Amino acid sequence: MIALTLREVADTVGGELVLAGSDVESTTVSGEVHTDSRKAGPGSIFFALPGEVTDGHLFASSAVENGAVLAIVERMLDLPVAQIVVPDGVAALADLAREVVARVRALGSLRVVAVTGSNGKTTTKNMLRAILEREGPTVAPFGSFNNHVGAPISMLAVDEQTRYLVVEMGASAIGEIASLISIVTPDVGIVLKVGLAHVGEFGGPDAVETAKSEMVTDLPESAVAALNVDDPRVARMAGKTRARVSWFGLGEGAEVRGSDIEATAEGTAFTLHVDGAERRIRLRILGEHHVMNALAAITAARALGVDAERAADALESLARAARWRMEVQPREDGVIVLNDAYNASPDSMAAALKTLAQIVRPDQRSVAVLGEMAELGDLADEEHDRIGRLAVRLNIRKLVVVGHAARHIHNAAGLEGSWDGESVLVADADEAYDVLRDELRPGDVVLVKSSGSAGLRFLGDRIAGVSE
Known part of the structure; x- marks a missing residue:
């Protein structure tokens, strides 16, 4: 961030500047801005934002310990650094x-x-x-x-x-x-x-x-x-x-x-x-x-x-789109994992399945590990059903469907009588890993895809043996 004095920051955000120790209004700040105390570093500015799960004010002291020199808060805290108290941290x-x-x-x-x-x-x-x-x-x-x-x-x-x-x-x-x-x-x-x-x-x-x-x-x-x-x-x-x-x-x-x-x-x-x-x-x-x-x-x-x-x-x-976005993770035994489980919608799920079908050679087996597509509202059942039928039409050889919320993928695939592939419905990522550990063989190309809330990106890493 560009350098601003404490007074300039306070005036910009419309807050009350509360100084501590040797702080003066003309002191400048120019560090990174964070809302996660774990990412705060020397010279940084910490915004303590209340959230649905927790409250950033609870971690302000940790941010200061990590080097934050200014806290922007919605209520004054006992901190050894300058604070700016504002009515709305997000604003x-x-x-x-x-x-x-x-x-x-x-x-x-x-x-x-x-x-x-x-x-x-x-x-x-x-x-x-x-x-x-x-x-x-x-x-x-x-x-x-x-x-x-x-x-x-x-x-x-x-x-x-x-x-x-x-x-x-x-x-x-x-x-x-x-x-x-x-x-x-x-x-x-x-x-x-x-x-x-x-x-x-x-x-x-x-x-x-x-x-x-x-x-x-x-x-x-x-x-x-x-x-x-x-x-x-x-x-x-x-x-x-x-x-x-x-x-x-x-x-x-x-x-x-x-x-x-x-x-x-x-x-x-x-x-x-x-x-x-x-x-x-x-x-x-x-x-x-x-x-x-x-x-x-x-x-x-x-x-x-x-x-x-x-x-x-x-x-x-450009080597890859981004972490967990069609990320190619080859294993030493010849299994290739396509970890695309950062997020998912019906469009991106369909695109990923089509990619899997396109790149698999005749001597390889296509495996799709699919979880829930979240935030679809009343369309959820219909869209998961559509993905299951698409997997069959693309002749994906094996489906592992993870979680009750994604069950319609499994059900729809099973209703397609012309398909000679296999679909398995499992309760969670651990059960999916157990199934795949026993059944994957060299040459398999494994797509892992779900909304971020399903957490399958970590399953993809686990299958591929990636520790990052």
């Missing part, structure tokens, strides 16, 4: 992010890209990091820091040298993306897809579309709205923005277009068409669905003035 976090980004923007060199969509946000953000960090100092956090807390923390990592800021913006309700946009107005706003992720919380696909359109609604005429030409719900957003629209996708109307996709166990290749030229791009990331993410990243980079050839070179160097 204070947003206010501080807004001020910091505005000050860096005033220097004239900072450009901001924001990305949203039901799937692919984190991968696209990581692709943009790979492209933009070759052009100049870039802030694009690792992990999915995309909500009302994580996104502002991402923004606060900028400093006077930062040239590019890439912000991931997720939502589980209408108004949440608009709130993030009010903190920082992007130069480029990307909308990847309107799907069924979080549809249970939104109340239906139309509400998801409304929420995602908030990415472009308030963009100024000087900005660029990068939109997926192949998704009708995203395409409709062109009528809701004043910004210049730049289309990406596989359709003929795309300015940045992909064709001739080839998915293998070594990665994903496609032909890029842009500005009258063609180039074959070979991603080291598995799954044809990542082509759309790559096209979105190239479109955004192009809007910022980055040559498409340079963007393509950067994408080809």
Whole structure:
């Protein structure tokens, strides 16, 4: 974070500054901002936020012990460092992010890209990091820091040298993306897809579309709205923005277009068409669905003035999308684990299964370990049923379905009489591991996929023997 005095921080967040010991109002702070006391380090700022499970105020002293020099709290605590008492810690976090980004923007060199969509946000953000960090100092956090807390923390990592800021913006309700946009107005706003992720919380696909359109609604005429030409719900957003629209996708109307996709166990290749030229791009990331993410990243980079050839070179160097996102984990005995269990929606689950079916050679066996797709509301049974039937149509050889909430995957697969594969329903990850430990054989390709709440990413690591 840029250097601010304690008084400047207090004035920015509208709080009462309480000094301790030798603290003075003119003391400057410029460390990292954290809401997790375990991540606090020397010179950091700790926001004590109340949560659904616990309360950050309970861990403020631990943050100080780890080196935090300022605590922003909703009630005064007995701490040996300066505190700023605010009525609402989340609002204070947003206010501080807004001020910091505005000050860096005033220097004239900072450009901001924001990305949203039901799937692919984190991968696209990581692709943009790979492209933009070759052009100049870039802030694009690792992990999915995309909500009302994580996104502002991402923004606060900028400093006077930062040239590019890439912000991931997720939502589980209408108004949440608009709130993030009010903190920082992007130069480029990307909308990847309107799907069924979080549809249970939104109340239906139309509400998801409304929420995602908030990415472009308030963009100024000087900005660029990068939109997926192949998704009708995203395409409709062109009528809701004043910004210049730049289309990406596989359709003929795309300015940045992909064709001739080839998915293998070594990665994903496609032909890029842009500005009258063609180039074959070979991603080291598995799954044809990542082509759309790559096209979105190239479109955004192009809007910022980055040559498409340079963007393509950067994408080809990217080793993986992100931790637990189609992460290839080979074992010494020849078993290959595809750990894609960071999160799941019906669209991403279907894409992962299709990738598994595409990359398995005739002499290999496809195994899918599938858990719950959360937050689907009334559509949960239907969508899990659809995934089970898809696994059969793709001729996945063995299914291990984990947990009662995912049972309809198992039930639907079992009802497909033409399938000669096998499905097993187990209670939890430990039981799944026991089944796989006994049955996996060299050459098997194992997909592990579920929503994050199911915790199967750790099962994937365990199967692969990964200790990280």
